[in-house]
Amino acid sequence: MDPIPSLIETGSVDLSVVSLGVLGAYLVMLLVIGYYGYRRSVTSEEDYYLARRQQGWVVSSLTIMATFFSSFALLGVPGMVYKEGVVLALFALNVPVAGAAVYVLGSRISRLGRARNCVTPADLLSQYYDSPVAMPILLALVGFLFTVPYVVMQINAGGIISQVIFPEAEYSFEIGTVILAVITMIYIMVGGMRSVSWTDVIQGALLIGGMLLAGLATVAALGGIGGFFEKVSHLPPRSLAVPGVTGSWTAWKLFTVVTFAALGSIIQPAQWIRFYSARSTNTLRRSALIFGTVLTISYLFGVMLVGLGGQSLFPIVNEAGHYLTNASGQLIPHPAVGSGPQDFDKILVVVLKSTLPSLLGPAGVFMTALFLMAIMGASMSTADSNLHALSAVVTRDVYGRYIRPGASQRERTWVGRSIIAIATVLALILIFIGRTSEHFNPVAMIAQMALLAISFATQLLPLTVDMLFLNRGSRAGAVAGLITGLAIVFAFTPFFGMLAGEVSVINTLRNALDTGAVGLIGNVAVFAIVSAFTRRLDEGHVARFREAAEPPVAPPGY
Numbered sequence: 001m002d003p004i005p006s007l008i009e010t011g012s013v014d015l016s017v018v019s020l021g022v023l024g025a026y027l028v029m030l031l032v033i034g035y036y037g038y039r040r041s042v043t044s045e046e047d048y049y050l051a052r053r054q055q056g057w058v059v060s061s062l063t064i065m066a067t068f069f070s071s072f073a074l075l076g077v078p079g080m081v082y083k084e085g086v087v088l089a090l091f092a093l094n095v096p097v098a099g100a101a102v103y104v105l106g107s108r109i110s111r112l113g114r115a116r117n118c119v120t121p122a123d124l125l126s127q128y129y130d131s132p133v134a135m136p137i138l139l140a141l142v143g144f145l146f147t148v149p150y151v152v153m154q155i156n157a158g159g160i161i162s163q164v165i166f167p168e169a170e171y172s173f174e175i176g177t178v179i180l181a182v183i184t185m186i187y188i189m190v191g192g193m194r195s196v197s198w199t200d201v202i203q204g205a206l207l208i209g210g211m212l213l214a215g216l217a218t219v220a221a222l223g224g225i226g227g228f229f230e231k232v233s234h235l236p237p238r239s240l241a242v243p244g245v246t247g248s249w250t251a252w253k254l255f256t257v258v259t260f261a262a263l264g265s266i267i268q269p270a271q272w273i274r275f276y277s278a279r280s281t282n283t284l285r286r287s288a289l290i291f292g293t294v295l296t297i298s299y300l301f302g303v304m305l306v307g308l309g310g311q312s313l314f315p316i317v318n319e320a321g322h323y324l325t326n327a328s329g330q331l332i333p334h335p336a337v338g339s340g341p342q343d344f345d346k347i348l349v350v351v352l353k354s355t356l357p358s359l360l361g362p363a364g365v366f367m368t369a370l371f372l373m374a375i376m377g378a379s380m381s382t383a384d385s386n387l388h389a390l391s392a393v394v395t396r397d398v399y400g401r402y403i404r405p406g407a408s409q410r411e412r413t414w415v416g417r418s419i420i421a422i423a424t425v426l427a428l429i430l431i432f433i434g435r436t437s438e439h440f441n442p443v444a445m446i447a448q449m450a451l452l453a454i455s456f457a458t459q460l461l462p463l464t465v466d467m468l469f470l471n472r473g474s475r476a477g478a479v480a481g482l483i484t485g486l487a488i489v490f491a492f493t494p495f496f497g498m499l500a501g502e503v504s505v506i507n508t509l510r511n512a513l514d515t516g517a518v519g520l521i522g523n524v525a526v527f528a529i530v531s532a533f534t535r536r537l538d539e540g541h542v543a544r545f546r547e548a549a550e551p552p553v554a555p556p557g558y
Helices: 004-009 012-039 045-053 057-068 071-084 086-115 121-128 134-165 172-221 224-233 251-266 269-277 281-313 341-360 362-403 409-436 442-448 450-458 461-470 475-491 494-500 504-512 515-532 539-549
Strands: none
Touching: 012 134, 012 172, 012 362, 045 172, 045 269, 045 362, 045 409, 057 172, 057 269, 057 281, 057 362, 071 086, 071 134, 071 172, 071 281, 071 341, 071 362, 086 121, 086 251, 086 269, 086 281, 086 461, 086 539, 121 134, 121 269, 121 362, 121 461, 134 172, 134 269, 134 341, 134 362, 134 409, 134 450, 134 475, 172 224, 172 269, 172 281, 172 341, 172 362, 172 409, 224 281, 251 450, 251 461, 251 515, 269 362, 281 341, 341 362, 362 409, 450 475, 450 515, 461 475, 461 515, 461 539, 475 515
């Protein structure tokens, strides 16, 4: 008899009751923080979107962490490691890469943003490239293409966690999704950046603690450190080698995904706004060091241990040594985890529910409930950051430039709040359509576009590096390169496949490299070629930006 299902049932009733109390207290706390943020706010865009550029290193580091690590980190990444094996442990390298990007790129973006009074990426890039029309429109498009899929994913993940906590309740997914979306929407609309950042501090702390707790629970369930490594060493050979169980994670693909997914996640609009919000460059650099150190430790000793240990606790091979598959030949997890290919993402939740109550008794039930709140917090912290950023991008770069250029700051702030409400409702509609329609499932499609969404943001990298360091590009080159990169990434989306059918060269590149890297190749090539044959930016203009981006020189003898 398999003991795992009986372990999962242990304390399941108590878990629902405890989780309800923890969830209620958590959501009330978020609303209180939102109200307190509102009481501290004034009616201005700089206050609503940037908290008056006065965020200290604790808030800055935790809000950058919480925005960077979404539910994908606590559900998707452990599921990927559980499915593919040790090769995906190298995915942890994306954190120090991202930390270095915050330190090098973020500090200069912060300095320039303060000097030029910027709120969105378009404020800065359109000023530098002297492109008041094309650049804001393209950057608003980038913001939309990155933000909407991520918001839908996070709200959907909240519904999944609600379903896990209350499996017997009717409509638990729908009720949980709506509650999560509405409360997130309210505290963003009420308190703006200040409320978003303060809630991110709570959610970021839960995220770090939850990741480490999950790793400890996995090691304990396998008999300690020695038992863990012994069990992992006896996993099937494909689980311990490159390119992984399915053979899809070649060294080049893994390298490009780690590098460019990290960079894309750091230069997306919500992170630019956090760079602008930091009190000083030194504040941001300290935040970058904390971010890179703490999250790397949490990643390696948290979710990675869960994914690898999960293959020992819940084997994905049968007694004959063959990997479990469904009727279509797709790899599936252990029956205690789920029955379909998409259920690999449940491994972390299943491990905690099956280990903590039996290891710690009533305290384990409480810790499990708290960790489920950490996953929900990861969802909310990414959703709130991106909804807030989308509001800034659409209000500043579209409404304020083209629809109502003379609108007051109060009017634009309320337009921003309306955009948050509209985007939240749109996300809920897409989620519910996906659960009720047999022929159109946008949630499943968007889930497949997780890395594609980051790939869209990655196309900002050439413009950013040129503005901060190289100063060689032209306005025409920047616009042409960005359009090219976005078009290439779009060719990898399911939408392009619907329009043009499957293209063999796209499938080949998809299996060999990160999509963002492929887009960057075209982006950089077009950027460089067009810049070489078109009018460069005025030297005086470039010099002023270069001077503002450089750190101040200390006086002699300092």
